[in-house]
Amino acid sequence: MDNKIHRERYTGILAKLYDGLFDNFTEDIDFYTNLGRKINTPILELGCGSGRLTLPLARAGCKVIAIDKQQDMLNILKDKMKKETQEVRKNIQIVKKDVQKFKYSFGYKFELILLPFNLFSHLVTQKDQLNSLENIHKYISDKGLLVIDLNLPNVKEMIKEDGKIKFFYNISNTLKKTIVEYYCPKYNFSNQTEEVSIIIEELSSDGTVKKFFTKDILCFVFPREMKLLLELADFELADVWCSYKGEKFNYKDSPEFLIYLANPKIKN
Numbered sequence: 001m002d003n004k005i006h007r008e009r010y011t012g013i014l015a016k017l018y019d020g021l022f023d024n025f026t027e028d029i030d031f032y033t034n035l036g037r038k039i040n041t042p043i044l045e046l047g048c049g050s051g052r053l054t055l056p057l058a059r060a061g062c063k064v065i066a067i068d069k070q071q072d073m074l075n076i077l078k079d080k081m082k083k084e085t086q087e088v089r090k091n092i093q094i095v096k097k098d099v100q101k102f103k104y105s106f107g108y109k110f111e112l113i114l115l116p117f118n119l120f121s122h123l124v125t126q127k128d129q130l131n132s133l134e135n136i137h138k139y140i141s142d143k144g145l146l147v148i149d150l151n152l153p154n155v156k157e158m159i160k161e162d163g164k165i166k167f168f169y170n171i172s173n174t175l176k177k178t179i180v181e182y183y184c185p186k187y188n189f190s191n192q193t194e195e196v197s198i199i200i201e202e203l204s205s206d207g208t209v210k211k212f213f214t215k216d217i218l219c220f221v222f223p224r225e226m227k228l229l230l231e232l233a234d235f236e237l238a239d240v241w242c243s244y245k246g247e248k249f250n251y252k253d254s255p256e257f258l259i260y261l262a263n264p265k266i267k268n
C-alpha cells in the first residue's frame with residue numbers, strides 16, 4: 001500500500017490512473033461529437049482532464065479549446081496527442097486554467113461550451129458555482145449553448161449508501177491493467193456535500209497489486225437549484241435531458257444523471 005495520502009484526486013499517480021478507470025466509458029462521445037459538428041466556432045471544453053472527450057471531438061473534426069486546472073491531467077492529454085495525426089493535434093489547444101476565474105483572450109465567443117462528466121460537482125460552494133457560471137457567461141456567444149452534465153442526487157440511495165464502501169472496476173485498454181476504485185461517501189445533507197474516501201487498486205497481470213489512497217469533496221445539486229444558479233448567472237435553462245439520446249427529464253423519475261442545456265438570456 002502506498003501510504004501517502006494523495007491530496008488531490010487529479011494529480012500524480014492518480015492522474016495516470018484516471019484513464020485506467022474511465023477509458024471504457026464512451027456513452028457520451030456521440031452526443032458531444034454530434035453537438036460539436038453543428039457549430040462554427042471552436043468548442044470550449046472545461047475540465048477536459050486527460051482528453052477522454054477532447055480527442056474524439058478533435059478526431060471528428062471539431063476544434064477544441066481544452067481547459068483544466070490540473071497540469072498532470074493535461075500532460076497526459078499532451079502525451080496522448082503525440083499518437084494522433086497532425087490534423088487532430090492541430091484541432092486541440094490546451095489551456096491550463098481554473099474554470100472559476102480564467103481570463104483568456106480568444107478573440108471570439110463560443111457557440112458551444114461544455115462542462116461534461118460531473119465537472120460541476122467539483123465546484124463545492126455556491127460561490128464557486130456562481131463564480132464559474134458568471135465567468136463562463138463572458139465567453140459564450142449570444143445564441144451559444146452551455147451543456148452541463150451532472151449526476152442527479154438520489155436522496156433515498158444516498159441515505160442507504162452513507163458511510164458504506166462501494167466499488168467499481170475497469171479493465172483498462174490504455175494501462176493494460178485492471179483498476180478498482182473503492183469509495184466510501186459521507187454525505188452532509190445540509191451543506192449538500194459528499195466527502196469521499198477513495199482507495200484505488202492497480203492490478204497487473206503478473207499479480208502485483210498497488211493501492212493508493214485519496215479523499216475528495218464533491219457537491220450535489222438539485223435541478224431547481226441549477227435553474228436558479230443559471231438564472232443568477234444570466235443564463236436561461238432551455239432543456240433538461242436524462243440521456244445522451246436527448247430524452248427529456250420529467251421531474252418525476254430519478255435518472256442517474258442530467259444534462260442541462262442553457263443559453264445566455266436574451267438582452268432586450
Ligand SMILES: C[S@@+](CC[C@H](N)C(=O)[O-])C[C@H]1O[C@@H](n2cnc3c(N)ncnc32)[C@H](O)[C@@H]1O
Pocket residue numbers: 010022046047048049050051052053067068069070073097098099100116117118119122123
Ligand atoms: C471527472 S474529471 C472529467 C475529465 C474529462 N472531462 C472526462 O470526461 O473524462 C474532472 C476534471 O475537472 C478538472 N477540474 C476540477 N475542478 C476544476 C476547475 N475549477 N477548473 C478547471 N478544471 C477543473 C479536474 O482536474 C479533472 O480533470
